[in-house]
Amino acid sequence: MxxxxxxxxxxxxxxxxxxxxxxxxxxxxxxxxxxxxxxLHGIDFTLREGEFAAVMGPSGSGxxxxxxxxxxxxxxxxxxxxxxxxxxxxxDNDALASLRNRVIxxxxxxxxxxxRATLEDNVALPLVYAGVDRATRRQRARDMLAKVGLxxxxxxxxxxxxxxxxxRVAIARALVNEPRLILADEPxxxxxxxxxxxxxxxxCALNDEGISIVLVTHELDIAQYARRxxxxxxxxxxxxxxxxxxxxxxxxx
Amino acid sequence: xxxxxxxxxxxxxWHAIGANRMRAFLTMLGMMIGVGAVVLMLAVGQxxxxxxxxxxxxxxxxxxxxxxxxxxAGGARTGGGNATTLTSDDAYAIRELPGVTAAAPxxxxxxxxxxxSNNWNTQVFGTTPDYLTARDWKIADGAGFDDSxxxxxxxxxxxxxxxxxxxxxxxxxxxxxxxxxxxPFTVIGVLAPKGQSLDGRDQDDTVMxxxxxxxxxxxxxRFRNAVRMIxxxxxxxxxxxxxxxxxxxxxxxxxxxxxVDDDFFVSNLTAVANSAAETAKxxxxxxxxxxxxxxxxxxxxxxxxxxxxxxxxTREIGIRMAIGARQKDVMAQxxxxxxxxxxxxxxxxxxxGAGGAYAVQxxxxxxxxxxxxxxVLAFVxxxxxxxxxxxxxxxxxxxxxxxxxxxxx
Ligand SMILES: Nc1ncnc2c1ncn2[C@@H]1O[C@H](COP(=O)(O)OP(=O)(O)OP(=O)(O)O)[C@@H](O)[C@H]1O
Ligand SMILES: [Mg+2]
Numbered sequence: 148m149x150x151x152x153x154x155x156x157x158x159x160x161x162x163x164x165x166x167x168x169x170x171x172x173x174x175x176x177x178x179x180x181x182x183x184x185x186x187l188h189g190i191d192f193t194l195r196e197g198e199f200a201a202v203m204g205p206s207g208s209g210x211x212x213x214x215x216x217x218x219x220x221x222x223x224x225x226x227x228x229x230x231x232x233x234x235x236x237x238x239d240n241d242a243l244a245s246l247r248n249r250v251i252x253x254x255x256x257x258x259x260x261x262x263r264a265t266l267e268d269n270v271a272l273p274l275v276y277a278g279v280d281r282a283t284r285r286q287r288a289r290d291m292l293a294k295v296g297l298x299x300x301x302x303x304x305x306x307x308x309x310x311x312x313x314x315r316v317a318i319a320r321a322l323v324n325e326p327r328l329i330l331a332d333e334p335x336x337x338x339x340x341x342x343x344x345x346x347x348x349x350x351c352a353l354n355d356e357g358i359s360i361v362l363v364t365h366e367l368d369i370a371q372y373a374r375r376x377x378x379x380x381x382x383x384x385x386x387x388x389x390x391x392x393x394x395x396x397x398x399x400x
Numbered sequence: 401x402x403x404x405x406x407x408x409x410x411x412x413x414w415h416a417i418g419a420n421r422m423r424a425f426l427t428m429l430g431m432m433i434g435v436g437a438v439v440l441m442l443a444v445g446q447x448x449x450x451x452x453x454x455x456x457x458x459x460x461x462x463x464x465x466x467x468x469x470x471x472x473a474g475g476a477r478t479g480g481g482n483a484t485t486l487t488s489d490d491a492y493a494i495r496e497l498p499g500v501t502a503a504a505p506x507x508x509x510x511x512x513x514x515x516x517s518n519n520w521n522t523q524v525f526g527t528t529p530d531y532l533t534a535r536d537w538k539i540a541d542g543a544g545f546d547d548s549x550x551x552x553x554x555x556x557x558x559x560x561x562x563x564x565x566x567x568x569x570x571x572x573x574x575x576x577x578x579x580x581x582x583x584p585f586t587v588i589g590v591l592a593p594k595g596q597s598l599d600g601r602d603q604d605d606t607v608m609x610x611x612x613x614x615x616x617x618x619x620x621x622r623f624r625n626a627v628r629m630i631x632x633x634x635x636x637x638x639x640x641x642x643x644x645x646x647x648x649x650x651x652x653x654x655x656x657x658x659x660v661d662d663d664f665f666v667s668n669l670t671a672v673a674n675s676a677a678e679t680a681k682x683x684x685x686x687x688x689x690x691x692x693x694x695x696x697x698x699x700x701x702x703x704x705x706x707x708x709x710x711x712x713x714t715r716e717i718g719i720r721m722a723i724g725a726r727q728k729d730v731m732a733q734x735x736x737x738x739x740x741x742x743x744x745x746x747x748x749x750x751x752x753g754a755g756g757a758y759a760v761q762x763x764x765x766x767x768x769x770x771x772x773x774x775x776v777l778a779f780v781x782x783x784x785x786x787x788x789x790x791x792x793x794x795x796x797x798x799x800x801x802x803x804x805x806x807x808x809x
Binding site: 202210215218221240241244245247248249253255257260261263264268272273275276277278319320321 | 405407408409415416419442461707715716718720721722723724725726727729802803806
């Protein structure tokens with residue numbers, strides 16, 4: 148593993164670093180009116196501090212289901228999930244909300260920005276729930292917008308900017324509360340390839356700052372921005388390999 | 401939920417309402433009407449009881465008027481004060497009953513008053529000093545007459561402020577001599593002004609002279625001692641029942657009625673004033689009923705619109721939860737919005753109610769009073785309704801599952 152990291156730019160993840168995500172024998176069965184729908188059949192997965200994993204797999208293989216559980220948005224049916232050393236299933240709703248607020252930054256395929264609010268207010272929203280004062284909220288939101296290159300759009304609204312820009316705002320929002328983990332479910336799914344590359348450059352830069360990332364994608368060239376590639380098939384994790392010819396060489400976006 | 405979140409949440413609630421202005425306005429209509437009716441109801445109620453209080457103060461409290469005449473089966477009084485069965489001695493006898501503080505026999509008539517070149521036609525009362533006690537009338541200038549003036553039938557007079565002004569201008573009439581029905585009277589005092597009575601008469605356009613003087617000099621009654629009425633004051637509200645029955649028994653005995661229909665009629669003036677208050681109370685109750693129904697409808701309207709809002713914004717709720725909103729944060733957000741709707745409706749309602757109260761005053765000439773307490777009450781009621789009817793939708797929003805909410809289309 149260290150041999151792989153040696154020829155790559157950025158800070159290498161420590162192979163024996165602390166696990167941010169530790170999932171064992173994870174199962175998920177949706178209960179529907181038509182009866183139970185088993186989707187995940189026992190996933191074992193560990194993500195260490197500073198790792199960047201891409202998840203690929205056919206449609207319906209359970210990638211989003213997996214991500215939602217990792218993001219504490221949905222509950223698992225069986226197995227165990229530890230986030231930053233905490234057993235997630237043992238936590239109450241408030242504690243889960245707090246994890247989503249402080250530990251995880253979730254990036255959606257559809258951006259999920261509040262259309263009524265300005266970009267600055269969108270980015271600052273997690274800070275509202277963290278109880279941060281107004282002046283700090285403004286400052287941090289502006290810093291984050293600057294970081295994703297959208298400082299001058301602070302007072303615009305989501306419908307006034309492009310999809311790629313909206314996704315960068317969503318990433319700024321995910322980052323504003325300084326999470327250790329970014330979970331992104333097809334973040335480039337709605338973007339053209341040029342904007343996709345810009346967004347991926349941003350993820351790589353964040354990973355170089357030490358943030359752990361799990362990212363779902365259908366495209367191999369997007370997956371190759373990551374350091375590790377995980378494949379899902381029919382609710383099982385069938386392949387977990389390092390990315391050998393990474394697309395990212397430490398060039399700032 | 402802490403204080404740092406309140407301000408952005410208030411802003412968001414305001415924007416959420418502003419995004420659907422027409423809908424918010426229609427939702428608030430019920431609150432506006434309800435709160436408006438509450439404010440109007442209280443204004444009319446308070447105004448009426450204040451008016452009755454003023455009336456009783458002006459009239460004197462715990463008062464009876466005893467009139468000559470009989471009461472027929474239908475309750476109609478015949479003969480009015482024109483019968484001659486009531487005498488001044490009846491009044492002096494009533495005066496001695498337990499619980500009676502004053503009993504004043506009254507004769508009256510309209511006469512021409514002359515001072516130098518000034519003429520004035522007014523109502524002249526012949527009575528005893530008890531009359532001033534009973535009605536709680538004060539002498540502003542000079543002095544009143546006493547029992548010896550009545551006994552000796554002295555030609556002295558006390559003028560009401562209007563009469564004094566019309567005959568004497570701004571000069572003090574005390575010590576001057578005027579002519580009533582051509583007989584000379586010395587003015588010994590002027591009454592403190594009392595303004596209009598509730599039926600619109602100028603209470604200051606009057607003259608008081610000793611009873612015996614009036615009987616001998618002015619009315620020249622064929623029936624000695626006959627009086628138009630007797631004004632009786634009981635010492636307290638509690639004593640009124642005893643005084644009333646004591647008075648009736650006494651008069652029946654004095655008039656030797658044993659079994660025959662009464663030839664007098666007792667009217668409780670305080671009760672009459674109170675019945676006016678009762679009418680106002682009934683009107684208040686009616687408004688109160690309208691208010692409660694409107695408030696209920698307004699509250700349900702708020703609940704309905706908040707439920708719609710929660711459904712429409714399910715995805716937004718999911719997004720908020722995904723980035724760290726706790727259930728209580730979502731709850732607080734929707735409660736605040738409901739509260740803002742109800743309070744804004746309440747605010748407009750207060751304005752409508754106060755405006756309506758003054759319109760009622762202008763149109764029907766009834767006294768109204770918009771008090772601070774009623775406005776505070778209206779706001780408290782609005783807040784309670786907002787919280788009560790906002791609770792269920794907010795709870796529904798807070799209870800949403802983050803992932804289900806995010807999936808909602
Ligand atoms: N809420 C749900 N209720 C019932 N079944 C569901 C639900 N969500 C997902 N599924 C089913 O679970 C399976 C996995 O869905 P999931 O969304 O995780 O797939 P995916 O790998 O993300 O697919 P895609 O690449 O198309 O996004 C699918 O067969 C889907 O029909
Ligand atoms: Mg998916």
